[in-house]
Amino acid sequence: APGSSAPSRTLDACAEVAAICSEWARTVGLTLGSESRLRVLLPSAAVGVAFDPDHLRRVLINLLENGLRHASNGSGAVLLTLEALDAPLVRLTVASDGPPIENEVEAHLFEPFHSTRSRGTGLGLYICRELCVRHGASIDYMRRMGERHANVFQVVMRRESMDTPGRLHL
Secondary structure, three states, X not given: OOOOOOOOEEEEHHHHHHXXXXXXXXXHOOOOOOOOOEEEEOOOOXXXXXXXXXXXXXXXXXXXXXXXXXXXXXXXXEEEEEEEOOOOEEEEXXXXXXXXXXXXXXXXXXXXXXXXXXXXXXXXXXXXHHHHHHOOOEEEEEEOOOOOOOEEEEEEEEXXXXXXXXXXXX
């Protein structure tokens, strides 16, 4: 099983995602801002989710790296959004403007050891799915033909109140 067996905790997805994106952008040499290849759209208020922060980091970094690898060099080529849905759910999407993933590849995206790169292990998206399932979340791919960001990966997590008693808060 990937990673530790840490239980879900209530964390502020806005703060976590902002910190992960900022740290990752520095690591890969991206300057965040209006001309950056990465555009991040987060709600202004805290949004509580049930997830382990290290596991969220692993999932998000994998999606960001895949998105950037296959995106154009234009500003906003990778678009990350976080939104609270009507149901007690939160959706995190990472969309890129690269060519749509081919049907043959899409059918195997979340399978272990399937990679389109000669040096890839084929474990990234498989581990992402396993970590999401561990925390009651889901991860899926959608193709949006005719839109700039045609490749969309979405993670849907359980929304939780930031005031839940007995939970760890970050």
